Amino acid sequence: MTGASLLIPVLVSLIPGYLLGSIPFGFVVGKALGVDIRKQGSGNIGATNVLRTMGRKWGVLVFTLDALKGLVAVLAIERLIGIDTAVAGPHLSEAQAGILAGVGCILGHNFPVWLGFKGGKGIATSAGVLLGLAPLATILALTVWVLTFYGTRYVSVASIVAAATLPTLIGIQQWIWRGRLDVVFWFAAVAAVLAIGRHRPNIQRLLAGTEHRFERKK
Numbered sequence: 001m002t003g004a005s006l007l008i009p010v011l012v013s014l015i016p017g018y019l020l021g022s023i024p025f026g027f028v029v030g031k032a033l034g035v036d037i038r039k040q041g042s043g044n045i046g047a048t049n050v051l052r053t054m055g056r057k058w059g060v061l062v063f064t065l066d067a068l069k070g071l072v073a074v075l076a077i078e079r080l081i082g083i084d085t086a087v088a089g090p091h092l093s094e095a096q097a098g099i100l101a102g103v104g105c106i107l108g109h110n111f112p113v114w115l116g117f118k119g120g121k122g123i124a125t126s127a128g129v130l131l132g133l134a135p136l137a138t139i140l141a142l143t144v145w146v147l148t149f150y151g152t153r154y155v156s157v158a159s160i161v162a163a164a165t166l167p168t169l170i171g172i173q174q175w176i177w178r179g180r181l182d183v184v185f186w187f188a189a190v191a192a193v194l195a196i197g198r199h200r201p202n203i204q205r206l207l208a209g210t211e212h213r214f215e216r217k218k
Contacts, residue, residue: 010100012080017073017101021108021125024115025065026050029058038115046120048155052212063124070105070128077101078132095133099187102129106191110198121198123159126191130166133184137169153214156202163195 026045030037033054037045040053047066051059078098109125111117131138144165149158167188174181205211 009097013077013097013100014104017077017104018108020069020073021105022112022114022119023069023108024112024119025069026062026120027115029062029065030054033058038118044120045115045118047124048121048159051155052214066109066120066124067128067131069109070102070125070130071132072128073101073105074098074129074132095183098133099183102126102133102187102191105129106194121159121195122191123163123195126163126195130170130188130191134166134170134173134188137166137173137188140169141166149214154206154211155214156199156206156211160196160199160203163192167192 024045026037026047026049029050030040030045035054037043037050037053041049042052043049047059047063050062075098077100078094080097106122106125106129108119110119110122112119127138127142130141141162145158145162148161149155152158167185170185170188171181174185202211
């Protein structure tokens with residue numbers, strides 16, 4: 001396998017994933033409502049800041065759209081690589097192509113070229129990517145997110161716990177079914193580390209007791 005023969009399928013996976021991921025749905029939804037989300041709350045364009053500053057309806061919409069772009073990136077590129085052997089040749093499996101598209105999508109969301117490379121934290125987009133790669137484990141991790149959020153009322157805590165839970169679930173599933181860990185597990189582990197790292201300011205605020213907490217409605 002030559003570097004040139006591998007470069008084309010890698011770029012065919014990464015670049016469309018990045019461009020799709022870089023669509024800043026939080027910013028777009030905010031602008032449609034006359035709000036620059038970058039100047040509200042934490043300044044983040046992700047679903048959490050939209051939820052906090054613009055309300056539950058819009059926060060859920062942005063989370064769904066951010067997750068969908070991750071899911072679409074994986075499934076579309078896997079489909080393309082699977083049917084177009086002229087692009088992939090024998091050099092890239094569908095799973096590998098999906099992971100590359102997912103990496104591109106997450107990078108696009110976190111560092112969108114259209115907004116000066118200042119984006120979100122990638123939780124929703126990572127969830128969408130991993131839903132395409134490991135559906136069962138991702139659904140269970142999202143359930144953990146919901147339970148943790150309703151138990152603590154901290155979005156950041158729920159996101160950190162779910163991020164740590166997902167590769168653990170994928171690892172258990174793969175070990176039981178196959179007796180080994182494959183590339184999807186390692187991708188999930190790296191994505192979890194990156195997602196938790198993007199929450200470093202939240203962790204500092206949690207330790208200082210200043211992190212925003214969603215109060216229960218009376």
